[in-house]
Amino acid sequence: MQTSYFALFQLEPRFALGIGDLETAYRTVASRVHPDRFAQAEASSQRWALESATTANEAYHTLRKPLTRARYLLEMRGVETGRASTLSPAMLMEQMDLRESLEDARESRNVRALDALAALVKSRAAVLKGLLEIQIDTHRDDTGAARSVEEWLYIEKLITNIENARALLED
Amino acid sequence: MSLLSISEPGHSEAPHQHRLAIGIDLGTTNSLVAVVRNGMPMVLHDEDGFKLLPSVVHYLGEGRVVVGHAAKAAQASDPFNAVASIKRLMGRGMADLSDAQRLAYRLHHGSHGGIQNGSHAGLPAETKQGSLEGPKPGLAVGEGMVRLETRDGLRSPVEISAEILKALRLQAERALGGELVGAVITVPAYFDEAQRQATKDAARLAGLNVLRLLNEPTAAAVAHGIEGKGEGVFAVYDLGGGTFDISVLRLSRGVFEVLSVNGDSALGGDDFDLAVYHWILGQSKLAEPSPADRCRLMQQARQAKECLTTHVEADLFARLNTGLIVNLTLTRETLDALSAPLIAKTLIPVRKALRDAGLVIDEVQGVVLVGGATRMPAVQRAVADCFGRAPLTDIHPDEAVALGAAIQADSLAGNHQAGGEWLLLDVIPLSLGLETMGGLSENIIPRNSTLPVARAQDFTTFKDGQTAMSLHVVQGERDRVADCRSLARFELRGIPPMAAGAARIRVTFQVDADGLLNVSAREQSTGIEAGIVVKPSYGLGDAKIAAMLQDSHRHAERDANLRALGEQRLEAERLLESIASARRADGEEWLSAEERVDLEMAVARLKLAMGQDDTSEIRNASDTLNRLCTPFASRRMDKAIHQALRGRELIDFA
Numbered sequence: 001m002q003t004s005y006f007a008l009f010q011l012e013p014r015f016a017l018g019i020g021d022l023e024t025a026y027r028t029v030a031s032r033v034h035p036d037r038f039a040q041a042e043a044s045s046q047r048w049a050l051e052s053a054t055t056a057n058e059a060y061h062t063l064r065k066p067l068t069r070a071r072y073l074l075e076m077r078g079v080e081t082g083r084a085s086t087l088s089p090a091m092l093m094e095q096m097d098l099r100e101s102l103e104d105a106r107e108s109r110n111v112r113a114l115d116a117l118a119a120l121v122k123s124r125a126a127v128l129k130g131l132l133e134i135q136i137d138t139h140r141d142d143t144g145a146a147r148s149v150e151e152w153l154y155i156e157k158l159i160t161n162i163e164n165a166r167a168l169l170e171d
Numbered sequence: 172m173s174l175l176s177i178s179e180p181g182h183s184e185a186p187h188q189h190r191l192a193i194g195i196d197l198g199t200t201n202s203l204v205a206v207v208r209n210g211m212p213m214v215l216h217d218e219d220g221f222k223l224l225p226s227v228v229h230y231l232g233e234g235r236v237v238v239g240h241a242a243k244a245a246q247a248s249d250p251f252n253a254v255a256s257i258k259r260l261m262g263r264g265m266a267d268l269s270d271a272q273r274l275a276y277r278l279h280h281g282s283h284g285g286i287q288n289g290s291h292a293g294l295p296a297e298t299k300q301g302s303l304e305g306p307k308p309g310l311a312v313g314e315g316m317v318r319l320e321t322r323d324g325l326r327s328p329v330e331i332s333a334e335i336l337k338a339l340r341l342q343a344e345r346a347l348g349g350e351l352v353g354a355v356i357t358v359p360a361y362f363d364e365a366q367r368q369a370t371k372d373a374a375r376l377a378g379l380n381v382l383r384l385l386n387e388p389t390a391a392a393v394a395h396g397i398e399g400k401g402e403g404v405f406a407v408y409d410l411g412g413g414t415f416d417i418s419v420l421r422l423s424r425g426v427f428e429v430l431s432v433n434g435d436s437a438l439g440g441d442d443f444d445l446a447v448y449h450w451i452l453g454q455s456k457l458a459e460p461s462p463a464d465r466c467r468l469m470q471q472a473r474q475a476k477e478c479l480t481t482h483v484e485a486d487l488f489a490r491l492n493t494g495l496i497v498n499l500t501l502t503r504e505t506l507d508a509l510s511a512p513l514i515a516k517t518l519i520p521v522r523k524a525l526r527d528a529g530l531v532i533d534e535v536q537g538v539v540l541v542g543g544a545t546r547m548p549a550v551q552r553a554v555a556d557c558f559g560r561a562p563l564t565d566i567h568p569d570e571a572v573a574l575g576a577a578i579q580a581d582s583l584a585g586n587h588q589a590g591g592e593w594l595l596l597d598v599i600p601l602s603l604g605l606e607t608m609g610g611l612s613e614n615i616i617p618r619n620s621t622l623p624v625a626r627a628q629d630f631t632t633f634k635d636g637q638t639a640m641s642l643h644v645v646q647g648e649r650d651r652v653a654d655c656r657s658l659a660r661f662e663l664r665g666i667p668p669m670a671a672g673a674a675r676i677r678v679t680f681q682v683d684a685d686g687l688l689n690v691s692a693r694e695q696s697t698g699i700e701a702g703i704v705v706k707p708s709y710g711l712g713d714a715k716i717a718a719m720l721q722d723s724h725r726h727a728e729r730d731a732n733l734r735a736l737g738e739q740r741l742e743a744e745r746l747l748e749s750i751a752s753a754r755r756a757d758g759e760e761w762l763s764a765e766e767r768v769d770l771e772m773a774v775a776r777l778k779l780a781m782g783q784d785d786t787s788e789i790r791n792a793s794d795t796l797n798r799l800c801t802p803f804a805s806r807r808m809d810k811a812i813h814q815a816l817r818g819r820e821l822i823d824f825a
Contacts, residue, residue, distance in 0.1 A: 031426070031594050036383070047797075048804060048805055053684075054624060057621045057623065
């Protein structure tokens with residue numbers, strides 16, 4: 001009997017989500033099930049608390065980030081993402097260009113170029129977020145949403161790489 | 172408070188009886204013990220009125236041990252038997268230590284045999300079927316934790332720390348005059364799993380029931396948060412004697428949520444002393460002083476550093492064994508110059524922690540300073556500059572950690588929570604990874620994941636009829652396994668023989684609220700639980716532990732057996748009572764007819780076992796009963812939580 005992460009927090013299974021509502025619900029659940037609340041309880045309760053708190057943490061962190069939330073919603077609808085086969089050739093080209101810009105900035109130790117690239121890539125993520133809301137909540141266009149998720153996954157990797165490059169220059 | 176008889180969390184079932192639990196700040200230089208009395212946390216004094224117990228253990232020979240001020244005073248005259256800063260060696264092997272650290276002790280590799288060590292008392296009994304209590308302390312493959320040569324023979328850092336903890340336990344028992352339910356012991360947030368496990372082992376060896384290992388900066392935040400009732404994002408900058416931690420927390424409506432931690436578990440006030448010591452050597456043109464002279468000069472260095480907190484100049488004077496007299500003046504300017512590189516080293520983790528929390532410096536509403544070394548004016552200035560605001564200092568930087576630990580201990584002991592209902596959500600400081608092909612580490616649990624956390628990973632066999640496989644778990648942020656710390660090698664046995672690639676073994680890595688790892692494995696198609704054998708990368712195998720237990724606890728065996736029986740009975744009584752009360756309340760509606768029969772049978776079996784004083788049978792019967800109750804309890808609790816989310820109180824259902 002597996003309840004969905006949305007059901008656990010008594011939230012509608014939608015991509016558009018009030019972060020405040022999620023935080024409140026998470027805190028309420030975490031306050032009830034955290035192992036600290038069962039430090040003097042019998043073993044079965046402690047085991048239950050450990051499992052429940054683990055699930056609550058997993059659920060909260062999955063739903064909190066828009067990308068993992070989108071993937072989770074698609075998974076609930078039986079759509080797997082993260083296989084990269086759905087990326088169109090045009091997008092692939094764009095990603096390769098971005099990657100090249102990152103390499104250039106990294107080699108020339110150009111912090112400004114890194115920041116500009118980060119801003120560009122993050123604005124693309126923001127567009128995808130808007131798009132996913134329409135695709136998942138309004139049109140229920142799972143195929144389109146899966147494509148957006150794949151693109152976002154690429155972008156997310158790029159953001160991590162940009163941040164790592166920046167961190168190396170800073171330290 | 173138990174799950175079956177759902178009562179308000181945080182309340183004890185016997186509300187009139189205050190259960191005694193202590194908080195211990197086990198520091199590199201000094202240790203403290205605190206307790207909550209009448210709702211107020213306070214640090215306990217020893218018989219001479221001192222709050223700080225120097226973390227120094229002096230071995231006098233023939234098993235006589237002195238801890239604290241007297242031991243500290245003996246350092247210069249007996250440097251290798253009066254052991255200081257042992258925390259820096261917890262969970263560490265020879266390869267982990269710097270040359271300077273090696274010089275300060277008479278060290279041996281841990282793999283040397285014949286060492287008496289009772290650090291794993293109780294471990295085999297606690298190893299659960301199909302899962303395990305986490306890997307035991309140890310280090311790089313084939314090498315154990317270092318041992319120190321003392322007048323009383325080789326001692327492990329675990330045993331030496333246990334002496335400090337024992338002294339604190341006795342101090343608390345004297346002051347409180349009652350039996351302790353347990354203790355919360357603080358550890359640097361940046362301690363890895365081996366250092367945590369070593370700390371927990373030391374506590375057990377000292378006769379303490381560990382309610383929780385709590386991160387030091389989190390403890391300080393609790394002390395501050397409960398006092399100040401602040402809301403928002405705080406940073407805790409904790410520079411102790413031997414470790415540096417930075418934590419970023421969000422405090423919101425009674426929930427302390429740690430967003431990120433970072434640090435350096437080998438950087439602290441000791442390193443500032445060492446910088447001054449090297450300055451002395453340079454100024455006096457000394458090459459390599461004798462151990463006793465080294466101790467003298469180190470003490471002078473420390474005193475000068477402390478003096479410069481309030482003065483602008485400090486005099487150093489020492490008469491060495493060689494007859495040479497050292498007489499120097501250290502100015503604050505010089506100290507600042509000597510400290511600058513060390514302070515700069517702390518700001519790198521600060522930036523990393525903020526980055527991991529996804530915050531910029533302006534979003535931090537307050538900075539809390541913790542640890543004796545933060546009294547240095549240069550440190551305070553650097554922190555103020557970095558955050559663009561003056562640090563908060565309303566709680567004594569030496570006491571905040573112990574006070575926070577006491578508040579947490581009091582709550583975990585089942586007493587009504589001090590300062591209204593609150594909750595701590597902490598994180599794992601370093602990523603856990605698995606060794607893959609080519610010596611690379613594949614991340615399974617990323618750093619700064621909120622605890623408790625679990626990840627499952629599926630594996631398969633590559634040979635027909637393969638029944639075993641091995642996994643290597645490492646901790647650290649680097650890509651190469653060789654650059655991470657090896658935690659343990661797990662061997663899965665008892666995989667049902669199948670064609671190559673047909674078995675699907677799901678291995679679950681569960682990190683509990685103490686930050687300790689448990690691993691369990693199950694073959695998915697048959698449901699067969701694979702047995703797990705841990706080969707700690709360091710530390711000792713199970714057989715060796717068993718042998719040591721026999722040696723060191725022969726006398727204690729009878730007592731331990733009696734105690735185990737008592738504990739098991741108590742646990743069983745509690746279980747029976749909670750089942751009875753749950754059933755009285757609304758329990759029957761959650762049970763099918765079949766479940767009711769099973770439950771009654773199990774209850775009868777447990778009662779029978781209790782009548783026969785058979786510890787293991789009581790344990791088995793309790794386990795069975797617990798297993799039967801879990802789904803039943805879950806159904807009630809799930810409903811209760813849903814009700815709570817609709818704004819109703821759980822107490823309505825009790």
